[in-house]
Amino acid sequence: MSALRLISNRTSQQALSNSDYTWDYEYYEYGPVSFEGLKAHKYSIVIGFWVGLAVFVIFMFFVLTLLTKTGAPHQDNAELSEKRFRMNSFVADFGRPLESERIFSHQMAEESQSLFHFCINEVDHMNKEKESQKGPSLESNTHFQEVPKSSGMFEEDLQCLTKFNIPNFVNTEQNSSLGEDDLLISEPPIILENKLVMQSSHRILD
Amino acid sequence: KNISDFSLNVTDCTQVVVPEEVFFTVAAAGILENLLILIAVVRNKNLHLPMYFFICSLAISDMLGSLYKTLENIFIILCKMGYLTRHGDFEKKLDDAMDSMFILSLLGSIFSLLAIAADRYITIFYALRYHNIMTLRRASVILAIIWAFCAGSSIAIALFSYEAATVIPFTILFPLMMFFILCLYVHMFLLARSHAKKIASLPSSSVHHRTNMKGAITLTIFLGVFLCCWAPFVLHILLARFCPHNPYCACYMSIFHVNGTLIMCNAIINPMIFAFRSPELRSTFKKMLYCSR
Numbered sequence: 001m002s003a004l005r006l007i008s009n010r011t012s013q014q015a016l017s018n019s020d021y022t023w024d025y026e027y028y029e030y031g032p033v034s035f036e037g038l039k040a041h042k043y044s045i046v047i048g049f050w051v052g053l054a055v056f057v058i059f060m061f062f063v064l065t066l067l068t069k070t071g072a073p074h075q076d077n078a079e080l081s082e083k084r085f086r087m088n089s090f091v092a093d094f095g096r097p098l099e100s101e102r103i104f105s106h107q108m109a110e111e112s113q114s115l116f117h118f119c120i121n122e123v124d125h126m127n128k129e130k131e132s133q134k135g136p137s138l139e140s141n142t143h144f145q146e147v148p149k150s151s152g153m154f155e156e157d158l159q160c161l162t163k164f165n166i167p168n169f170v171n172t173e174q175n176s177s178l179g180e181d182d183l184l185i186s187e188p189p190i191i192l193e194n195k196l197v198m199q200s201s202h203r204i205l206d
Numbered sequence: 207k208n209i210s211d212f213s214l215n216v217t218d219c220t221q222v223v224v225p226e227e228v229f230f231t232v233a234a235a236g237i238l239e240n241l242l243i244l245i246a247v248v249r250n251k252n253l254h255l256p257m258y259f260f261i262c263s264l265a266i267s268d269m270l271g272s273l274y275k276t277l278e279n280i281f282i283i284l285c286k287m288g289y290l291t292r293h294g295d296f297e298k299k300l301d302d303a304m305d306s307m308f309i310l311s312l313l314g315s316i317f318s319l320l321a322i323a324a325d326r327y328i329t330i331f332y333a334l335r336y337h338n339i340m341t342l343r344r345a346s347v348i349l350a351i352i353w354a355f356c357a358g359s360s361i362a363i364a365l366f367s368y369e370a371a372t373v374i375p376f377t378i379l380f381p382l383m384m385f386f387i388l389c390l391y392v393h394m395f396l397l398a399r400s401h402a403k404k405i406a407s408l409p410s411s412s413v414h415h416r417t418n419m420k421g422a423i424t425l426t427i428f429l430g431v432f433l434c435c436w437a438p439f440v441l442h443i444l445l446a447r448f449c450p451h452n453p454y455c456a457c458y459m460s461i462f463h464v465n466g467t468l469i470m471c472n473a474i475i476n477p478m479i480f481a482f483r484s485p486e487l488r489s490t491f492k493k494m495l496y497c498s499r
Contacts (some may be wrong), residue, residue, distance in 0.1 A: 038453055042219055046457040049441060057430040064422035
């Protein structure tokens with residue numbers, strides 16, 4: 001690459017004293033640069049570049065933290081309370097107390113799995129409406145009836161519920177072990193999902 | 207002014223030399239770390255997932271970058287010791303091959319990061335359909351396309367490196383990709399933040415603002431590390447193409463080896479912020495290290 005050859009060429013000219021680099025390419029006409037009469041400091045590009053980069057990274061960080069503090073402008077309050085109600089009722093149906101902090105902890109994946117079972121069941125229910133369900137599962141189906149059947153809302157609900165299964169987005173202070181293992185990383189939901197699909201059939205049909 | 211004169215002025219920007227030991231240590235650490243990740247993913251069946259395939263792709267491109275630097279140093283040492291001639295045809299071809307390896311590593315890194323961000327995006331926004339959208343086969347096809355494209359463009363760029371037409375797209379691609387990745391992550395971050403707000407609005411919850419602060423920190427680290435490690439080199443290419451005779455540009459280009467070392471540091475840092483965050487991968491690592499004793 002021209003850049004590498006260029007700098008190798010330069011260094012070869014200084015290699016007489018350094019004897020470090022010995023490559024040079026005679027077809028590349030590049031003479032030494034005179035440093036007479038510089039107005040600014042000679043390393044001004046270096047300094048300017050690094051300062052600019054640091055400023056940009058800090059700016060990006062502040063923008064992200066500002067996003068943290070300001071509210072989501074498009075969130076509808078009514079929609080929010082409706083979803084909250086539904087989330088409460090879903091969890092209550094499974095007979096567990098609503099421990100909102102621990103639900104989202106990585107260690108309490110089973111609880112989020114239970115919510116996810118619900119989601120999987122809803123998907124199954126929506127997809128196989130005409131299929132007759134077995135006896136024990138009819139009970140849980142009655143809970144499904146409360147959910148509005150419009151696909152848009154359904155998708156939204158699923159999205160809302162699927163967010164529970166992302167264990168690392170919300171780190172609660174009680175779990176110090178989750179400190180290093182945070183946003184956007186760790187087990188993908190797909191692993192849990194695979195287990196869920198297998199387990200859901202056992203849980204619902206048994 | 208006579209251009210053939212050496213003006214060994216005391217105000218010259220002399221080439222900033224990184225000691226060879228530092229070079230080799232950093233390069234060896236990068237290669238080893240990424241190799242271990244590859245071995246861990248291959249050996250553990252649980253890690254045969256699209257997400258880890260993309261992380262492997264990133265590890266491969268990091269390895270290539272470190273390998274390039276190591277090989278370059280080895281060849282310089284061989285030249286010094288006299289085993290290789292300076293003007294040989296073979297050496298020029300070797301140099302071309304190694305340049306293309308380096309560009310391949312850079313392009314591979316960018317596209318792997320893009321693939322990881324897109325994969326996470328799909329995981330979050332299409333969570334239930336994720337295993338239909340991102341099957342193993344599709345992930346392999348995507349990776350094959352990415353690497354074929356990177357290989358083709360790296361060879362093309364290495365062959366036609368002195369044309370402005372190759373330098374400009376190359377340097378435009380870099381910020382474009384960064385911006386796109388940033389957008390993906392910001393969208394995911396906004397979702398996480400609204401999610402956290404919903405949780406905070408639930409009764410008996412005490413989710414602290416610090417949780418979202420962590421998200422901001424993590425995101426900044428992702429992109430900041432990549433930017434700080436690769437941008438100096440990209441700027442070097444731009445300056446070398448467009449103002450090689452300017453003294454300011456020449457002074458910037460004198461820290462070329464520091465820039466190269468930064469790229470190798472990126473190879474060491476990337477596994478820490480991507481691969482080692484996964485507990486499954488960490489436990490596989492521990493098993494590998496303890497079993498070998």
